[in-house]
Amino acid sequence: MGETTRMYLYFEATAALYTVTVIAVLLCIAGILTTLALWRQGKARSLHRTLNSAAVARSFITDVVFQAQILKISFVRWLMHFCIFIGFMGLLAQTSLMAFISHFSAPESFLAQSFFHGGGSRVLDVWGDVFGLTMLFGLAIAIIRRYVVRTRQLETIAKDTTSLVLLTAIGLSGFICEAFRLMDPQYADVAWYSFAGMTLSQLLQAAGIGAASYTAWVWSHAVISFIFIAFIPFSKAWHIFVSPIEIVLDASERA
């Protein structure tokens, strides 16, 4: 099938999906605002020195992006954390790009044509699989450490479990959606760009499972993702955005 007629995603964004998206994003924003309001009640000085931009930049690269401080402690913990972080950020970037193109750019635009009909969609295929697998690999290590090996230093409260469960569910349901999508013959010639999704697709087909439940899975994936998004400011995932701030501020203060 020609690239111009084939649509990268054939699940149409319905009014219901938009509604759920808006609710989730609003809840997330409300959560962020209530947290910021709480922080603003702290009146003591936050910084005792002028912000050192060089130290901030250096620390952002070494400690936030590459997480060298965790690597110094343990390779396994670094691998786990790095995979979850990079995987999550990669998927967030992919989803954000897709959402931006589908909602804010015209169907005839270069971006929409390229990513939804042209070669750009192959980039999205590989991108989603690589970052999705990376995140799931990190989550697998986290689950093994916390619930199987029961590493001594880990003390589990509901907050820890909730985030792990939601992220794992997002990752797995994403691959299941991808597997069902690739069962459509229109993707036959490009399906292996989604190497992991296609492998799962073939396994499901071999087990006699067809794409009938595709819509239900997409909805499940979307709802779990929206719960995760709405829950971010109240969950452990909040540290993904907050911890880097503390890391670079501390580096600046001690520079």
Added chain:
Amino acid sequence: MDNENNTTMNGTDDRHESAATAPAAESAPAAQNAAPKLPIEKLSARQLLELDACTRCGECSNWCPAYDQDNREPLTPRGRATQFRDIIRRQYGAFSAESFLGKLLGKKQVSAQELSGFAKDLYACSTCMQCHFVCPVAIDTVELWERIRECIVDTGFGPLPTQQDLVLKTKNYDNPWGQPRSSRARWGKVAKKKKRINEVPKDISKDKADVLYFVGCTASYDTNVEEVGINTVNIFEAAGVDYGILGNKEKCCGSVLLRMGDAASFKRICTENIEQFNALGASTLVTSCAGCLKTIKEDYARHGKLNFEIKHTLEYVIDLIKAGRLKLTQPLNMKVTYHDPCHLGRHAGIFDAPRELLSLIPGIEFVEMERNRENSRCCGAGGGLKSGYPDMQNQISQKRVKDAVQTGATELVSGCPFCYQGLQIGIQAMDAPIKMRDITELVCMAMGLAPATHEDTEDAEE
């Protein structure tokens, strides 16, 4: 008004505060009542952010000396941050127990009993700062604990009764040992009488000098560690240092007040000290106490401008050696290990200077303990832990002494009178085959001077 003029027969003065009127964990509001709101405005926005930044990875629990002795989650920095975050989220914001959403979600009010329990665990911390150094997020933990303690003190749930005694004594006598101000400089007079020093150090407030030697409360009052002051004076005399002390006008640096969460009293003593120090016109303040150094160098700087340089004795001694004013010629033939005081190392970043000084002493075989520098194990004496939880401090100290004994060293050296006291407790409890020494003692020996030692002090007392 001169402090001495205010002093009554028993050493108290008109600023004396009765223990009965002071905040106390034990006299806190009835257990089941709702706890008062914590004054979170005392924290910074960054500190409130830090509570959210904790990833709960638990690395801190692998290193925390208090948790090492008492395996309860609330003692870990992670547990403390989680619990405090939960408390303030139930007291403030859209989801507080009093809000509509909070009631909808069934949030419970923070009870006085809960806050009292939290306070007790909060004070089971030596503020050693190890947790900051191992935290992957680099949370400024000790600053956070101290501000939280301030909130706890304000609501009347801290410090603990035994620590309260320390705070009251510092406020009333300007030293945590409750000794009269008039006997602060007594150590110098006694040392002169016993011929352990040639001259009583001059009073810098009367006779200007280039260097202010800030002796500190522990070395001034505790006869078990007074050799720290005596040896420092002998080194200064031998090197011809133009120095003086404040004598009875010297006040506590206020570290104990700050660590316990009594920020208002700290501010008072800090402001008075800054004014007094600046008026002296000295170019350098030298102190042998790691706690005083950290407080004056780091904490005072946030309250006022200091017109002099601040150095630890061992840094100053290195300067004297490099300037050719001191010569270390006598080989000591000792196997020595060094304990990094938390306030000198992790807090003030002075790790190399003590090792450099030890390397300049001939004949010394220096061995590092397995845990050293940034990861040095705490002696447990700081942060009010020794007064609040003496048994725990004893156990922590023994663990550190065990580290030292394992190196095969015969001498355990440090640069802090408070660590000296703290480690001595461990040595005595274990009857360990190692001798505690302040670094100035080794310097005196290497200079060919007869060093003042702990045994000398005991003999002098007999």
